[in-house]
Amino acid sequence: TIDASYCDQATDRDFCALIEHELYHIGVERDEDGDPLISEMTGLPKHYLAGHDVEEFVGVVKRWGADESVKRLIEVAK
Template sequence: MRPFPPESVLDAGDIFIAAPEIIAWARETFVDDGASLQNEDHRHLQHASLGALWTNVTNARQGRSVVGQCEHGLPPLSSWQRARFEQQLVGWFGEVPDFVLTFDARYAADCSDDEFCALVEHELYHAGQERDQFGAPKFRKSGKPAFGIRAHDIEEFLGVVRRYGADAAHVQAMVEAAKKGPEIARVRIAQACGTCLLRGVA
């Protein structure tokens, strides 16, 4: 059974609380060997330290509600900011995790099981492993994976579309357009786009 936010979070003023139950459930459901919905795309997270938070703080960007977020455990900050942030993380999780996942408690209380699974996996996809110049997974000297925030494949992670469908990932319109084929001509716009060309060089 998936975790639900405690009632105290829904009724309180602006608050963030640690949610170890989300991480335990996510590992048992998606990450660990033999997990009920195991996803090989998350295998590197078997070696990651993860923390999760419930919040009731409203978050919106570009007119859209944000209901989940994945961040590096300790982003680059000034000395005092870093120390203050580290103290808060240790207070929540007992350590500084590799990634912190934050979820909107009000959304999680009302969404379907499939929607919650898709949301959690979406954030897990952001918790990526860095790649070297040849595209191979990157590791630290300790042998631990080199972790980094992963961007979307297109407008969504392909794995979320594959596992939950285009509707769940809000890319149905893109899928339908692709099925119809090009209206004008079959071209590769990336060859004519300066931004895409710069990305190819990077």
């Protein structure tokens, strides 16, 4: 969901980042060859709610270190 009150006060950069974040949650189901699965009912690609690339708590990373997904995020953020 997108909070209209947040969007109303967000900077253009923050608003665009939020929208892109939400769009990344749209996943397309694919077959074993990587081709999109098509709905027999609609004729359109089947979708699913994609999870985050990284789900972690700062406290866990602080105590136990970064796993590969966190390390990748750190590298991309540089």
